[in-house]
Amino acid sequence: MPRRTEIAKLLSEKPIGTEVKVMGWVRSFRARRFLILNDGSCFQNLQVIVDFERFDEALLRKIQFHACVAVQGQLVESQGKDQEVELLAENIELLGACPADEYPLQPKRMTMEFLREHAHFRMRTLTLNAVFRMRHGLAYAIHKYFHDNGFYYLHTPIITANDAEGAGEMFHVTTLDLACVPKTEDGQVDWKQDFFERPTNLTVSGQLEAEIGALALGKVYTFGPTFRAENSNTTRHLAEFWMIEPEMAFYDIHDNQDLAEDFVKYLISFALKHYPDELTFLDQRLRNEEQHLPKDKRRPMGLIEMLEFVLAHDFVRITYTEAIERLRRSKPFKKGRFQFEPQWGADLQAEHERYLVEKEFKKPVIVRDYPQQIKAFYMRQNDDDQTVAAMDVLFPYIGEVIGGSQREERHERLQQRIQAMGIPEKELWWYLELRRFGGCPHSGFGLGFERMVQFITGMGNIRDVIPFPRTPGNAEF
């Protein structure tokens, strides 16, 4: 009895004439003769030829959609045209039945909304299968890119007492009994009795801690879960998402932009090179989806074509001030099509970003030097005293994929900003000390992992590129 072989190995090595054993889930069983198996080792399936007269009728009946079977037999050259090799079944064993009259999934098109309600089965579908293989590949590519470029992977804390980052609403972390919260004499919550003896939260960013790393190791990056308790209901937001945050000593805002562009392009080229089967499928899927849309709502390019296009062109780099000028000269503004007026001092709205990326330049755009009043306290003030060295990388369809900045390394300036913005200075004592003791110019950015996966897979909703999405009111799986 041969040992089990993974389908990926059979399809790449094609040991024709040998006796093999595979295990996998049934994708389809046509004419009681053609059994299509997938074992997750690759996106491709293996076709098994079943001579039904040689097998027990009761067994054949149980070979249903997504049932799990083990098949032993000889690998031969295929007579059909869509595969090179196939397996002639000599022995079939049912590992796990999947009664079709009760199983919610069906071998047909299902909506993403329906699949989300069956999240424990959904990655068995072709689309989610392709997405999560890609997600893995990109996670690997991220580590590889940074490792190959001399970065160190820094693990920043998930539980933090830092309340000053200002990146968003936070989830509280406590072991206190919520039904009976201990109070101090003046009626406040007595945090001294909590686990950490102070209020703590789930992190909204590892950036401030990454800066500690950068000022010792030179180039570091974080890659971990991040939490935002915002009541955001969009196709681009999650309450729990994964963020990549490189932080580099001696990098200014231009070095930062160079890195961001090179990094993102590396991820795209990695996907194109290593996941052609998945991308071809996702490309076709997107075409099929868009057939239901009116022509003007469809994407101008297919998925793969768009990825190649992004790789082939330099990202546009403009200042915020220039972006506002261009927006005010634009057709949609003159025709009153914008809901919000582009105005110096106000943040760019989603409609403005979309116009710049999809209409004006038709490629990714990096906007830098934003007004300081709309950006975070730690961003470095420019010499004009009005703007800060912030940058956002804007992509078609998903908008802001990266936000970053050169950090304010001058102690007095940073302290002034913290005071001006009313942030409790006491909590940031260690952050300020980084500027007093051996500080240096440094920069970094945050990339939303799921948004990148969304862009590369063409998925419209961010909930379909993370296995177990956390959104307001939803934590079932």
Add this chain to the structure above:
RNA sequence: GCCUCCAUAGCUCAGUUGGUUAGAGCGGCGGACUGUUAAUCCGUAGGUCCCAGGUUCGAGUCCUGGUGGGGGCGCCA
């Protein structure tokens, strides 16, 4: 948080100005078929029309409230 749309068979949907017994395709189940690739063909079962209330002679259809979900905006990554 704001705005908006949707909820009919297991799934995707149709259902006319309110009218009698609620439909299709796919899937399921039963059968035929030994080279299929979304197989095909024949047959068959399957419904609390999301929930509660209201208008009406009569509600899947209209109104109010609720629940669940989608999309847009804001916040951001």
